[in-house]
Amino acid sequence: MNGALQGARLATRRGREGKLAAIAEFDSVGLRYGTGGEVLRDLDFRLTGGGFYFLTGPSGAGKTSLLKLLYLAQRPTRGRIRLFGEELSEAPRESLPPFRRRIGVVFQDFRLIRHLSAFDNVALPLRVAGASEEEIEGPVREMLAWVGLADRASARPPTLSGGEQQRVAIARAVINRPDLLVADEPTGNVDAEMAKRLLHLFTALNRLGTTVVVATHDVGLISASPGAEMIRLENGGLADPTGMLRNPPAGRA
Amino acid sequence: MMLDWLFASPADRRLLGTSRFRGPTPWVIAIMSFSIMIIAATGLALANTAGSLTRAVEARYAVEIPNGASNLDALAAALRSAPGVTSVEAVPESEMRRTLERWLGPAAQSADLPVPALVNFDVKPGLALAPIERRVRAIAPGAQISAHADRVGPLLRSMRALQWLAFGLVLLLSAAAAAAVVLAARGALDTHRSTIEVMHGIGATDLQLTHLFQRKIALDALLGSLVGAAAGSLVLLLLASGASFAGALVGGATLAPLDLVALLLLPLVLTALATWVGRMAVLAALRETL
Numbered sequence: 001m002n003g004a005l006q007g008a009r010l011a012t013r014r015g016r017e018g019k020l021a022a023i024a025e026f027d028s029v030g031l032r033y034g035t036g037g038e039v040l041r042d043l044d045f046r047l048t049g050g051g052f053y054f055l056t057g058p059s060g061a062g063k064t065s066l067l068k069l070l071y072l073a074q075r076p077t078r079g080r081i082r083l084f085g086e087e088l089s090e091a092p093r094e095s096l097p098p099f100r101r102r103i104g105v106v107f108q109d110f111r112l113i114r115h116l117s118a119f120d121n122v123a124l125p126l127r128v129a130g131a132s133e134e135e136i137e138g139p140v141r142e143m144l145a146w147v148g149l150a151d152r153a154s155a156r157p158p159t160l161s162g163g164e165q166q167r168v169a170i171a172r173a174v175i176n177r178p179d180l181l182v183a184d185e186p187t188g189n190v191d192a193e194m195a196k197r198l199l200h201l202f203t204a205l206n207r208l209g210t211t212v213v214v215a216t217h218d219v220g221l222i223s224a225s226p227g228a229e230m231i232r233l234e235n236g237g238l239a240d241p242t243g244m245l246r247n248p249p250a251g252r253a
Numbered sequence: 254m255m256l257d258w259l260f261a262s263p264a265d266r267r268l269l270g271t272s273r274f275r276g277p278t279p280w281v282i283a284i285m286s287f288s289i290m291i292i293a294a295t296g297l298a299l300a301n302t303a304g305s306l307t308r309a310v311e312a313r314y315a316v317e318i319p320n321g322a323s324n325l326d327a328l329a330a331a332l333r334s335a336p337g338v339t340s341v342e343a344v345p346e347s348e349m350r351r352t353l354e355r356w357l358g359p360a361a362q363s364a365d366l367p368v369p370a371l372v373n374f375d376v377k378p379g380l381a382l383a384p385i386e387r388r389v390r391a392i393a394p395g396a397q398i399s400a401h402a403d404r405v406g407p408l409l410r411s412m413r414a415l416q417w418l419a420f421g422l423v424l425l426l427s428a429a430a431a432a433a434v435v436l437a438a439r440g441a442l443d444t445h446r447s448t449i450e451v452m453h454g455i456g457a458t459d460l461q462l463t464h465l466f467q468r469k470i471a472l473d474a475l476l477g478s479l480v481g482a483a484a485g486s487l488v489l490l491l492l493a494s495g496a497s498f499a500g501a502l503v504g505g506a507t508l509a510p511l512d513l514v515a516l517l518l519l520p521l522v523l524t525a526l527a528t529w530v531g532r533m534a535v536l537a538a539l540r541e542t543l
Binding site: 071075098100105111120128172 | 262264448451452453454458459461
């Protein structure tokens with residue numbers, strides 16, 4: 001990418017005062033399901049536009065719940081969330097779809113539509129956004145080729161291996177160049193080589209301005225991303241309550 | 254355009270799979286449509302018959318002279334000359350005896366049996382009867398004048414009640430068809446819950462999702478209501494062509510051209526109702542989610 005373009009992108013990520021603009025801000029956010037206890041509590045942090053974040057923590061710490069808040073599948077039960085500069089924690093549900101279109105999500109369980117081909121699954125975000133079939137064909141074929149599934153375009157998810165399904169899910173999440181990419185254990189079902197390629201894809205998207213949040217236990221993935229920042233959850237709260245925790249991988253320290 | 258949703262792209266059609274003929278909805282709607290067609294036709298025929306009967310008797314009166322009348326011709330002539338009387342028909346004694354024969358047998362022909370005299374007459378609508386009564390009583394002091402409407406009143410009331418019952422049943426069946434569509438829509442939403450979650454997650458609006466289901470519901474409803482209406486029309490045609498049976502059943506009742514148009518529109522009305530109800534059910538269910 002040339003320097004001018006990179007500079008322009010960086011400028012858009014900065015506020016008037018030259019500070020990097022927040023793409024997501026959590027203010028005293030808590031979440032509980034039904035009448036149970038809080039699965040997330042007192043979350044105060046901000047994600048900077050164009051940042052690359054790893055979300056870590058033990059199983060049950062609330063990583064998936066935090067991601068759900070980020071990709072607007074859940075409202076907080078208390079506190080406020082601002083996404084893309086808009087207060088969305090109590091926004092009317094009709095106003096949410098345009099924001100969701102700016103978010104790419106890689107689910108832990110893939111969530112592919114079983115009766116659609118890999119091509120149709122990847123094309124979904126573009127179709128929802130109103131792209132024509134002519135506009136869809138090229139990018140989807142290119143994306144499928146990139147994740148190594150060019151010859152599996154017409155295969156349906158039940159006929160794909162776990163790793164192949166994972167790659168389709170990732171292709172679907174990034175096909176429309178989202179502003180925010182949220183991935184829940186994206187390398188859980190792929191081999192080391194594919195994990196490296198996926199990380200490369202995430203990094204490339206990040207360089208183009210996409211904010212990336214990856215929930216993972218994969219130490220190798222974290223170690224391979226020295227520029228990334230860490231958010232660690234424990235028992236539903238930030239391990240560093242100031243939200244400023246930086247826990248660089250060993251290789252970077 | 255309001256009907257854009259009806260012309261979904263192949264990609265949109267693939268989203269809900271190709272299970273149109275697997276569900277019971279078209280068949281439930283076909284049964285409802287068939288029943289509605291038959292009941293609506295019966296209701297309309299009853300309404301037409303009641304209307305014809307009402308028109309036929311509303312201005313018709315009978316003069317009855319209990320012990321017969323030797324001056325029947327004079328009475329008929331007096332009635333004919335009365336202002337406002339449009340027609341007069343004296344019922345011959347022989348016909349009266351033939352009528353009585355059904356109950357009394359051959360004894361009805363006995364000269365010892367006094368047979369009442371009867372003269373039917375029609376008047377212009379709204380005519381006051383008092384001057385006519387005076388004319389009649391001047392010739393036959395014991396004569397009684399009665400309105401045909403009073404005699405067939407109970408029958409007409411029964412027919413009107415049946416007619417409204419039929420229309421009520423049409424409404425009930427339509428409501429039942431709507432309820433079946435709501436259940437089918439909720440079933441379809443449950444079946445496709447994971448698809449809906451994914452679509453919502455990537456930014457699909459409620460309307461985009463509703464259009465997918467609405468189209469499927471409309472096609473199912475159209476198919477079902479056309480099949481039902483076709484079967485109903487066939488049965489009605491068979492009834493109409495079986496003159497002896499149909500004649501006895503409906504007393505020669507007929508359907509006017511406008512009635513036929515209304516019956517032919519029934520499948521479309523039922524489809525529109527099902528589509529609207531299905532749309533509302535899907536929208537309501539989607540609003541329960543984030």
